[in-house]
Amino acid sequence: MADDVRPIIIKRKKVIAGGHHGGAWKVAYADFVTAMMAFFLLMWLLNATTEDQRKGLADYFNPSIPVHRTSGGGDGPFGGPSQKSEETLAQNGSGATKERPSAQSLAKGETGSDSADVPEEAFIEIQAALKALGGESALADEILKHVRTRVTDEGLVIEIFDIEGSPLFEAETDAETAVMRTLMILIGDVVNLVENRISVAGHITSVPLSGPEFKGWDISTRRALLSRGLLGRAGVAQTRFARVAGMADRDLQQEDPFDVRNNRIEITVLRSGSEAEG
Template identity: 35%
Template sequence: MSELKQVIIVRRRKNRGSGHHGGAWKVAYADFVTAMMAFFLVMWLVGAGTKQQRAAISEYFRNPSMTQGQSTMAPSGRTGPGGASTSMIKLGGAMNLPTGPGKESAFAPPSAEEAEKLAKEKEKKRLEQLMKDLNEAIAKSQAMAPFRDQLLLDITSEGLRIQIVDKQNRPMFDMGSGALKSYTVQILHELAGFVNQVPNQISISGHTDSAPYVRADSQYGNWELSADRANAARRTLTDGGMQAAKVARVVGLAASVPFDKNDPSAAINRRISIVVMTEQAARAALSSELVSAPRALPSVPVLHPAEPGHAGAGVPAAPASHAAEVSTRESAAPPPAPPRAPI
């Protein structure tokens, strides 16, 4: 009888749960990301800290104990050189990091000077943008095309200045009058909408040339004419939709500020100047400090003639003959000259 052989079957289970290379790459990638984050954090701290802080951090890693180290610069929180800092670590992140010597946090509220500087820069950009918009509108407008050479724009210390100047054959006003031409009204109505785009206040000034202007009453000249024209421009801007409260100043300057200094009688000197003022210029124009407080004139003692028998009488009265002489001179004074005829 043959001997039976025992058959042994070995079954091997294949591990199908893990992919290629298993999950070890995830651990390596996580370590890499952690290392890079730490590296960039160190670089940020080095760039954000001051020279004194970097020296203190360097000395801390060389000598983390509380004993005195060899650093030539004292770390934050200690008065002596070297050694670890005894102050608590602030956990506020960048809110607690100074940006430089003598400065507070980068996120600390700006000082009054810094805030004023930022406001001026913002205002300057706003006026420059308004000037750009105006130039583009003038270039595209068919209605204003004939008057492009009479509109002059520039930035001054007071703000954005818009000047509407006369030309020899195209005046803005009627001759010797404050009445505006129809095209001048159209120009000012167009400008009113742009002036409303910014919160700045405006100043309007009228200018004439050096030619003398005299009316029959002899009390009306270039000063009055320039002021009337500036005020007429103000009314027209308001009619065009500009807010009336934006006007801070309306002045007439006659021929005192010529555009063409070499030729004071040139037509270009007859102009209207509209300045979109900066906040500082507006404050100066409206400041009560520019107007001195009214002061009473010194009292002048009234001298009366001495009365007979009155002790301590004032200056004695003038003799009768002297009074008569004064009266004769006054009555003989020539009459005033008649007013000049208008030119």
């Protein structure tokens, strides 16, 4: 009887655990969390800082290294000074520094004073400030249609001209319009971003002016003088004006000598040391 007992066989199912899936998801999640933190930090900074502070932060992360034919960069952070030696500081003038000016620099008066040549970056800043005024309102956009800027060997030229149906001055007079007064306030603000001297020139079209008292030289000169006065009222120091001149129709900007855009005022932010600044 005992021989008829069958053995009990227990079958155990072998469970094979899944392989290791890795931690790539953790890296992706960490990147996401970091990005969100940076985003909320940016939002906080935009709300908690002033315009000047934001500009300082932007300049910190986007430094501008001066590029000039007589200047070079240093070897420190962002092209600035290092802690090793004075020879590696950013160079000012022809291979010289403020602490060790060269003979050539001394001869030119390049001793690190504030009268150094205004850099191209300053001209760009003025141009950008003018462009930034647009978009604030439909009126500002219309007024800035009168303005054009260009950089020359003499400096930054801010050209203000008539538009058909929207003159700067009453016909054949030096009586300014409301558009001209508004423009002088805006331009007075932007030219005060630098301390360089200023030249003002009045220009007119070749259209003959009626009456013996309305000579081209006279009217363009009176308009230039009036523009200087308007800039003064806008906060530009009178000591900054190096030259005020009436050019009549001797320097037309448009091919058509009768184009109203030849009626214009040119305000030039002069390069320091230029002949015009004298």
